[in-house]
Amino acid sequence: MKNRPYIITIAITLFFALTFTASASDKCRIAWSHYTGWEPYAYMQESGLMAKWAKKHNVEVEITLVNDYIESINQYTAGAFDGVTATTMDGLAIPAVGGVDTTVLIVGDYSNGNDGILIKGKPGEKLGVKNLKGRKVMLVELSVSHYLLARALAKNSMSERDLTVVNTSDADIGALFATASPGAAAVTWNPILMAARNEPDAQLVFDSSEIPGEIVDTLMVRTDMPEGCKRAIVGAWDETMSIMSGRGQATDDAIEMMAKFAGATTAEFKAQLQTTFMYYNRADAEALIKSPEFKKTMDEVRKFSFDHGLFGQGAPSADFVGIEYPDGSVAGDKNNVKLRFR
Template sequence: MLVALFAFAPRAQAAAPPTFTVGWSVYAGWNPYFYMQKSGILKKWADKYGVVIKVQRFDYAASLDSFVAKNIDACTMTNMEALDMPAAAGVDSTAIVMGDYSNGNDAVLTRNGLTFDKLSGHKVMLVQKTVSEYLLERGMVMNGQQAKLNTLKLINTSDSDIAPAFLNNKGNEAVVTWKPLVSQILEDKSVHSIFDSSKIPGEILDLLVVQTSVLQRPDGSGERFAKAITGAWYETMSQMAGGPQQLAALKGSAAASSDTLESYKEQLKTTALFATPKAATEFTTSPTLKQKMELVRQFCFTHGLLGKGIKSVDDVSIAYPDGSVQGRKDRVRLRFDAKYMQAAMQGKL
């Protein structure tokens, strides 16, 4: 009997489905991952492809650190962070879902009537090396204040602390963050938005990024994971768009950040969701994506965000679905892959 048990144990262990972990942080366009798991949609798709998928919540910066350390297999992040965190660290990663672009969710907020021409010498709270810093600079440049960029005093603050830290100290006069934190801060009537991401449409993109090494696993489990998570995402998007499950999907996503349904709906108004695989595929394969990424990669290089020893913007390259590359072809670190979205569009998942 003992011999039989020992003989069976390896087979039982080998039969266990591979497990993948997806990191996400609070944001209107990423909250659906919480609902996707709670509703059973994710398990249904994971079971279909013979994998187990876990969804784990992080503070935003911590999620990126975990992804760079390869402690998680996939992570929600913006296009800029995909470039200046994993890619800059030499981690080859692939964006497989084009979720949305921020269309007013990210904002520069100030007190005491401060405008861009008066920000010189003031402290600005934000999560450094993220799209918040990018948005701030784009606002300064577009308002003719580029020469004063070096006079700003940036205060690095985590997304979990930034709202209370700003609201509880009236001496803090400027902050850059994203919804729902923006909405919470704007409840203070002394605070006003002086610039937001609707002024730069398509530049702050929200993605699901996977370790390229995971997608390339010889046993094919990474491919199955990518198909499962993509299928689950678009089923979730279809529920949020309408039908009998819409209310549950919206409430479930709002619950991810302890928001009311009304608050979450307000956030979605400034989130340009690529709600269908067709819309996501079309944007990912369009020249527009390359144009927006050119702005972002130049920003990252200028600010030294592409890693130590990087002497050219072309040393950390980006590959696109059509095979084109921005930068050196032997230095690709970030890839945009539309094939899973295309499969969803064609009903082949």
């Protein structure tokens, strides 16, 4: 009995020691969560493409599903994974602010209609963003939905003071909107958005295709991840993209497999791909992050994150974390660069 505290202390120390040393060998662990643009990662793992490329670069890469988006990023930040699928906004607010030097390895897609704002109206009523005034808006607070709302309001010279944000779990938002009476409003993403849009009297008043290239979905990894792992992942991704964008049996099989992972029919998954701007060609993705517009977008994201307290209670300004762009320029603190685009 007397030794118990020791055993517990040792167990806890061991736990942390193990999680920290996990990244020391050339075995890399990637966490992903369900989203249209990230289903290819499941395909990479299941089809054996990842293993093929890992072997080529003499490393081991394991791609694991963490069935809760925020939890997957938290686990990456705490050290349980070497890479994670995340939007640029969440990558900035969680790992980068948390002091984990993170590099965006793959710019996979941007939301081109996958996120949207819905209002339930009366039959025949024509609604717009202006009609959000005075309403209760259900959304996952501090998520890209919240960012989308902030951008939509700014474009219509309104602010969050004009409405009430109700933080609503993404697991319940679909059902709550479906059963709500006219006047209800929600901001959400696919596949929930797709189902909610089909509700009678639901009107889409704004979607992410109006802010193209702003909600960017990426794979981010620890900057010190072994080069072999990085090359293997990028290689497998490129091959997956060329399969996805091709024609023929291999493409159909891949899409069907991804639809199955996503829990959708092939037709539904294809419809979701329509509103996801996939970068099938890596040169296009590189062009995006090298463009001056992208820096402006990241400034919007930084401003939004700081204004909403995502940089922590003690952050002095939006500049306290540095973001490095491919041309070597840094936005924010040059001595605290934690998010790198390359």
